[in-house]
Amino acid sequence: MSASDNGRAVAGSETIFFTRTYDEALDLVREARTYLAGRGKEDVRHLPVEANFGYAAESLRLTTRLTEGMAWLLYQRALQAEEITAAEAQKEECHLQHLEICLPEEPVCDPAILPEGLQSLLERSERLYQRLLRLDQQGQEAYRRANS
Numbered sequence: 001m002s003a004s005d006n007g008r009a010v011a012g013s014e015t016i017f018f019t020r021t022y023d024e025a026l027d028l029v030r031e032a033r034t035y036l037a038g039r040g041k042e043d044v045r046h047l048p049v050e051a052n053f054g055y056a057a058e059s060l061r062l063t064t065r066l067t068e069g070m071a072w073l074l075y076q077r078a079l080q081a082e083e084i085t086a087a088e089a090q091k092e093e094c095h096l097q098h099l100e101i102c103l104p105e106e107p108v109c110d111p112a113i114l115p116e117g118l119q120s121l122l123e124r125s126e127r128l129y130q131r132l133l134r135l136d137q138q139g140q141e142a143y144r145r146a147n148s
Contacts, residue, residue, distance in 0.1 A: 018080065022073050025128060028121070029066045035117050036063075043115035054109025058122055065102045065125045069132050072096055076139075090143055096136050102129050 036059060044055050075094040078084045088094070096102070103126065111119055 015080070018073075018076065021128075021131070022077065025066070025069050025073055025132075028125060028128060029070060032062055032066055032121050032125070035121060039117055040115070043117060047113070047115070051109065051113045054107075055114060055118065057108040058111075058114060058118060061101060061104070061108075062118070062121055062125050064098060065129045068096055068098055068102060069125075069129055072132055072136060086143060090140070095140065096129070096133050099133070102126075103133070 040059070044052065047055055072095070075084070075089060079086065079089045084094075111122065114122070
């Protein structure tokens, strides 16, 4: 990969790490889509009425995490491909923004009442989102240090 505007070449290991993370996120998006459009519809029919709100709320949390995570990864891909500058990548819309939704203090319901398929997707999407958040914060801090 070519050197960026500030002269720093992107190391091969960083590119491999990014590609694996991007692929993991995309696979999780596909899996969530398949689950929510298929098995999830069947699973929700068997839930007690009081669990329906929790299922709906946590499904929305899942899709919000994945959508925001993929958007962040696409901005990072654009940055690596030099389609945007490091300064442009500091705009608010280029960062993870919905922490209160994606990483709530308390879940809407007891996760144990949710179907196993949704529980698994929620757990894995949360781990991915937390990892992306750490990377986003590290990137912002590195940019601040480099430009102070």
